[in-house]
Amino acid sequence: MFEIMERLDELGADIDAMLDAGMELYVPHGLSHEEGRLVLEKNIRHALNDPNVSALLLGAILLEEELYSKREYSEIADDPVFLLADEIIGMAIAEIIAGTYARFEFTRYDQSKPGILSLLGPFMDDAVAGLIAGCTSKLYSDGQ
Numbered sequence: 001m002f003e004i005m006e007r008l009d010e011l012g013a014d015i016d017a018m019l020d021a022g023m024e025l026y027v028p029h030g031l032s033h034e035e036g037r038l039v040l041e042k043n044i045r046h047a048l049n050d051p052n053v054s055a056l057l058l059g060a061i062l063l064e065e066e067l068y069s070k071r072e073y074s075e076i077a078d079d080p081v082f083l084l085a086d087e088i089i090g091m092a093i094a095e096i097i098a099g100t101y102a103r104f105e106f107t108r109y110d111q112s113k114p115g116i117l118s119l120l121g122p123f124m125d126d127a128v129a130g131l132i133a134g135c136t137s138k139l140y141s142d143g144q
Contacts, residue, residue, distance in 0.1 A: 001054040007061050013116050013128050018044060021115030022132040025108055029140065036139065043135035047097050053131065056093050060086070060127035068121045079122040090126030090133075097134025101141060106133035 008014065022040050023033065031039065047053050063085070068074045076083050090110060094102035109117060109129040117125045117132075 001049055001051055002058050004048055004054045004057050007058070008128070011061070011124060012119060013124065015041065015044065017116035018128060018132055021109070021117050021128075022136055024114035025112060026136065027140070031139075039139050040132075040135055043097075043138050044131065047131060047135055050096065052096050053093055053134075056089055056096075057127050057131065060089050060123040063089075064121045064123040068123065076122050083122060086123045086126040089123065090130035093127060093130030094134040094137065097131070098137040098141065102130075102134045102137035105137040105140075106130050109133045 005015070008018075019037055019041055022044075023037055026033065026036050026040075028036065048057075067076055079086070087110070091103050091106055094106040098105075106129060109132055110126060113125060113129075117129055120128060
């Protein structure tokens with residue numbers, strides 16, 4: 001939806017990069033690492049077909065382009081503490097996918113910034129963290 005996977009690929013956040021980041025903080029609980037990765041991939045692909053998730057990801061991409069990438073001297077280059085919209089987008093994505101519990105999972109990914117998350121800008125790191133967190137939270141709570 002909205003060519004969101006292609007747009008994420010262009011930013012380096014392809015499916016493998018997201019899976020690698022997701023699995024860095026994976027906590028096995030009945031599924032092996034390999035099984036968990038397969039379920040996480042299924043969850044991510046499913047979430048990307050949700051128009052609300054895709055719209056929020058697209059919003060993050062456009063905000064990042066406009067306020068960060070296109071500006072030589074961006075006011076948000078260092079992800080200042082007063083910038084909250086990025087966190088809100090990430091939490092919203094996580095909650096759409098897996099409800100309130102996913103907000104706590106979002107915090108783990110947002111603080112640790114595993115894998116590709118450490119390389120993305122201020123909006124995209126949180127948006128992709130929200131996607132991963134929602135999908136891992138769903139994996140933990142539903143076993144799927």
